Amino acid sequence: METTAGLRERKKAETRQAIHKATMRLAVERGLDHVTVDDIVEAANVSRRTFSNYFGNKEDALLYGEEQRIRSLVRAVRERPAEESGWQALRGAVRDELEDVGEPEREWAVRTSLARRHPALLARQLANHAELERELVQAISDREGSGEPGADLKRRIMAAAFLVALRIATNIWIEEQEARPLSQIMEQALDEIARPFA
Template structure:
């Protein structure tokens, strides 16, 4: 399905604001970055910024939200007959496989999140919002007990968040995918039966 010009422009503006927020936060620290500075760097008005993001933290972590949406799409694209935890793991590998290289900008962003409580809180909010959608998907896939579906979704998302936070400190050429698979394998031990 082709995206219309208006939607492509909106997407480009959202991405420009996100990139400006990341760049400024890395250069000056998130506490010194203002919404106005982000809007100026993206060459849009403060009002335009507000049409896309509620605050600078949301703009900075927009990439996380975009990846969470891709992750949900990847889960939904898997055969319904497949066991839930392997479906989640395969979807994570698919979405995050391109993050296996050590992009200095992304690594800096991950480290910013670890050091700044407001960013960490925004990241947890993003992951928690995805929990409802994943719980519904797991329930539709036959995870009968609602609490088990919710626990599985929460454990999965927490594993991803922990892997992303641990990745910058790994040495020896470990990829994000490898760190993620390790975290998911450990967490999944309690869910491999369905």
């Protein structure tokens, strides 16, 4: 029974990933405005009903990978060693994530550029980042306990500063056309912003 359930979940994950990749490829080739759900289901070799079982619209399908990485980062922060400070856990989690998945692919950079130009994607990304910030603040709070007065403010600033550093590093990486590894630029950005939190 568990084997069947595990296989079913793996097939679902593979289908979701296939739809996401097809959406990404078509959006990169044509621009998101010129891609329909029918185009996506044909490219992913699934039915329209299957698409609807996994995603509400093409924006959901396109941003699926990013949203999975957000969940993975929060999980990684929560799994860091208990003796680490909040800032050390944030840095260690992003370092581990990059080591696990490797440097991002060109498609990821293209999708980031697409999001800057497409209002629906930009709004969704901003909402995702706001949620990520809230979840990181909670993960830090769970790690450090209630703390001294003003701890909540410090944690909010820490999470926001961490995400700003990652965004700046990503933008530089894209602007430099991937001349340096993203991990190197992120480490430099985090060093610059870390002084109050280290």
